[in-house]
Amino acid sequence: MENEVERESGSMIFSDEELIEVSGLKKGRDFIEVTCGCTSHRYGDAVGKLRVFSNGDLEITCECTPGCNEDKLTPAAFEKHSGRETARKWKNNVWVIVNGEKVSLSKTALLKYYNQASKNANGTNRSHNGRVCHRDEFVRCSRCNKERRFRLRTKEECRIHHDALADVNWKCSDLPYDRFVSPLLIEFLFDKLGLSSPVVLLTTY
16 A cells, blocks of 8 residues: 555656656656657757656657647657657657756656556557557357358447347348348359358458
8 A cells, every 4th residue: 555655656656766867857646757858950959848657658748949838748749849850769769868968768767657558558459550459350140140240440330340249139131231242142152163161251341
């Protein structure tokens, strides 16, 4: 219990050794704040305040100019906002100041909660860009007793699958016409080609 309280206080999110000589350090209830920046060869340094939360979230308030109102930026968005020429490498391009020197985030302990959250997220169905994705699912027809494939790439496709799953009397003919090819037609084509009858006869486009 004591450790949980310490973790939430912000002062124990990182050890003193991990934060030694880090410039602009402030400690909140469940986060720490440090000075950060990103360098563009064309525009120079864009400076901001990075907040590191114990749940892995990272937020940057940009202070590149007195009139800049950009806040709660992700590091990737801050990198782009700064005009950095080689974007999409924010872990290396966004820096903090340690002992008077610019040090990439990837070389500090500040990403340990972010990396842990990313590692845990790998257990879910996510594509390479981090977006949630779905595997194809199957629903058995109550009439012919064959499983039909459902693509789950869009909200509409997910809705169609959920509706079918909830209907105990669901049958092949309930599928939208443009998403269903007659099993008889497919079996005819397979016979014509001399192939074995397919296990799944539903084709989606």
